Amino acid sequence: xxxxxxxxxxxxxxxxxxxxxxxxxxxxxxxxxxxxxxxxxxxxxxxxxxxxxxxxxxxxxxxxxxxxxxxxxxxxxxxxxxxxxxxxxxxxxxxxxxxxxxxxxxxxxxxxxxxxxxxxxxxxxxxxxxxxxxxxxxxxxxxxxxxxxxxxxxxxxxxxxxxxxxxxxxxxxxxxxxxxxxxxxxxxxxxxxxxxxxxxxxxxxxxxxxxxxxxxxxxxxxxxxxxxxxxxxxxxxxxxxxxxxxxxxxxxxxxxxxxxxxxxxxxxxxxx
Numbered sequence: 001x002x003x004x005x006x007x008x009x010x011x012x013x014x015x016x017x018x019x020x021x022x023x024x025x026x027x028x029x030x031x032x033x034x035x036x037x038x039x040x041x042x043x044x045x046x047x048x049x050x051x052x053x054x055x056x057x058x059x060x061x062x063x064x065x066x067x068x069x070x071x072x073x074x075x076x077x078x079x080x081x082x083x084x085x086x087x088x089x090x091x092x093x094x095x096x097x098x099x100x101x102x103x104x105x106x107x108x109x110x111x112x113x114x115x116x117x118x119x120x121x122x123x124x125x126x127x128x129x130x131x132x133x134x135x136x137x138x139x140x141x142x143x144x145x146x147x148x149x150x151x152x153x154x155x156x157x158x159x160x161x162x163x164x165x166x167x168x169x170x171x172x173x174x175x176x177x178x179x180x181x182x183x184x185x186x187x188x189x190x191x192x193x194x195x196x197x198x199x200x201x202x203x204x205x206x207x208x209x210x211x212x213x214x215x216x217x218x219x220x221x222x223x224x225x226x227x228x229x230x231x232x233x234x235x236x237x238x239x240x241x242x243x244x245x246x247x248x249x250x251x252x253x254x255x256x257x258x259x260x261x262x263x264x265x266x267x268x269x270x271x272x
Contacts, residue, residue, distance in 0.1 A: 157254025
């Protein structure tokens with residue numbers, strides 16, 4: 001007999017996977033549209049403009065932004081914004097055709113520091129267990145890719161995560177390349193539970209489809225073990241996540257943009 005709580009969690013997981021698939025389809029359509037525009041006009045750069053103006057980016061995404069599927073039964077009560085104003089600056093839109101060459105020392109320890117409008121979040125990275133992922137974050141952070149980007153999705157029902165890493169702020173962005181899944185049998189993952197403090201890659205629902213989007217788990221969350229766990233949030237960072245979660249999300253249905261203005265002013269990866 002399936003309990004009400006188990007059913008709720010199952011529905012949350014199924015919804016998450018459906019949203020991942022929608023993001024994959026949106027990206028596929030965007031690539032086709034850009035290709036057609038480029039061939040007709042002969043201007044490759046206009047592809048990204050057309051992608052925006054035709055509304056392809058307007059969608060609820062995976063663990064990335066999401067509201068279209070859920071219709072709130074009541075108007076959400078918005079808590080006061082506990083975060084500061086973002087630093088001046090805009091996200092970068094640069095992309096790359098292929099994954100950066102592996103240059104990190106897999107035997108060394110690395111830390112990612114996210115200076116956010118809500119406080120500093122330090123993450124101990126798992127370089128030996130997820131070298132491609134850590135190497136990619138080291139590269140992207142060095143390029144300023146995460147700077148001035150919004151953490152665009154907060155889930156507060158069934159799955160408890162904050163998702164970040166998309167310069168578009170809509171859940172459809174990425175660095176132009178994908179990285180392989182790694183560390184899916186991490187000893188921290190038991191009974192399909194991603195424990196609080198886990199930092200893992202978002203993906204499209206397909207294998208080896210991670211890009212730049214990642215999620216930070218602020219409360220134990222049951223998910224299929226298909227999202228690369230590549231870091232652990234510090235104790236102080238967890239307090240920041242709890243503050244963000246307490247402010248709630250925009251739909252009132254447990255899945256939407258955070259009410260808190262969560263912006264990564266600066267992201268850095270350092271070798272300890």
